[in-house]
Amino acid sequence: MKTNQVSNAADHVNAERLQALFLELAKLNAPSGKESLVADYLKKVLPELGFTLEFDEAHKNFNGEVGNLIAWREGTDPQVPPLFFSTHMDTVLPTEGLKPVIKDGVIYSDGTTILGADDRAALAAYLEAIRAIIESGVPHGPIELILTVNEQPGLVGATYLDYSKTKSKTGYIFDSSGDVGQIILKGPYSSRIWMEVQGNAAHIALNAEEGNSAILLAAEGLSNMRLGGIDEETLANIGIIKGGELTSIIPGSVTIAGEVRSFSKEKLDAQLKHMEEVMEQAAGKNGGKVEVRVEKKYLGFDIAKDDILVKTANEAADTIKVKPYLTETLGGADTNVLNEHGLTCLTLGLGFQNIHSFRECISVENLINTGRLTAALIEQWYENHKNA
Secondary structure, three states: OOOOOOOHHHHOOOHHHHHHHHHHHHOOOOEOOOOHHHHHHHHHHHHHOOOEEEEOOHHHHOOOOOOOEEEEEOOOOOOOOOEEEEEEOOEOOOOOOOOEEEEOOEEEEOOOOOOOHHHHHHHHHHHHHHHHHHHHOOOOOOEEEEEEOOOOOOOHHHHOOOHHHOOOOEEEEEOOOOOOOEEEEEEOEEEEEEEEEEOEOEEOOOOHHHOEOHHHHHHHHHHOOOOEEEEOOEEEEEEEEEEOOOOOEEOOEEEEEEEEEEOOHHHHHHHHHHHHHHHHHHHHHOOOEEEEEEEEEEOOEEOOOOOHHHHHHHHHHHHOOOOOEEEEOOOOOHHHHHHHOOOEEEEEOOOOEOOOOOOOEEEHHHHHHHHHHHHHHHHHHHHHHOOO
C-alpha cells in the first residue's frame, strides 16, 4: 500500500486532455441502440492504446446498430490477474448539438440537450487513465474494457453480452452520482410487474348497465396497495397506467405496470405477491379479473468488505488523497448483470448529477479524479498481486 503519496500513474493523468476528451466523447450522438458513432471512435483509438478488440452480436436481440465491445490489453506482468473496467456507450437521450458550458468548475450543457456525463465521463476517464499508465511506465497486469450498449432502457446490452468473449473475472464500473471515493458494495434485486385488469366495455348512453370499468377496478386495487418505501430495503412503484378507447366508452381493460426493488430477494417476492393479490381481490369482488406477469430485470449483488476489490479501491483512493466511503444503492447498473453472470465487480462513484435531464452536470474535479482513480486502481491492483 502506498498511502500518502501521489501514484506515479495517477500523476500522469493530464487534466486538460481528459476534459477535452470528455467533451469530444459527449458530443458523439449515440442514444440507446444507436451507438455506432462511439463504437467507430473506439475502433480507431483503442488499437492505438495497445488494445485488441471485438464486438459481440448482442444488438441483434433488440435491433441495435452495434454490439457490446470487449477490448484487451496485455500487461507487463501476465502473472497478475486481469482487471476490467466497464461502462456503457449509450446515453438516455441524444446529445446532438451539445453545447457545453463550464461555470464555477462544473460542466453543464447549455440546457437544450443532456450532457451525457452518464456515462461518457467514465469512458473518457478510462481512456485517459490508460494513456497515463503507458506514459508513466508503471508495471501492470492485463486490462480489459467491457463496453456495453443499450444500458439505459434496462441493462439490455449487458444482459445479452457474449460472456465467452470476456477474459477477466473482477473489475470496476464507474456509474454512480456519488463523488469519487464512493464504493458501492450492494445493489438491489429488481422486477417489473404487469397487471392486465379486465372489466367489461360498454357505451355510457346505449348499454351502460353492461359496463364494468376496468379503470375503477384497478383504482380500488391501487388504493389498497402498499407503494413507495416499503421498508429500508424495499421500494415499489406504479409507473404505467394505460387503457381506455373513447371518453364515451366504459373501459373494458387497463394495463397497470410497476417495479419493485429490494436488497432482499424474499422481500422482493413478497411485495410482488402482495401487489398481485391486492389487484386480484379488487377485480374479483367486482366481477372483473386480472392477468399478472412478472418480469425479472436483474439480480442483486453484495460484495464483502474484505474483498480484494474493496481493499484495492480503498488503497487507490487513499493514494490520490480522495476519501473512500462504503455504501449501498437501490439504483441498478450493469454491475448487477455482470455479477449475475459470474464477473465479480462493484460500482464506483464519479459524481455526475441530475442525470437523464437537461440539468445534468459533472464537476471538473470529479471528472479528473475519475481518471486519476482509474489509473491508481490499475497500479494498486498490480501492487496487491505481484507477489501473490
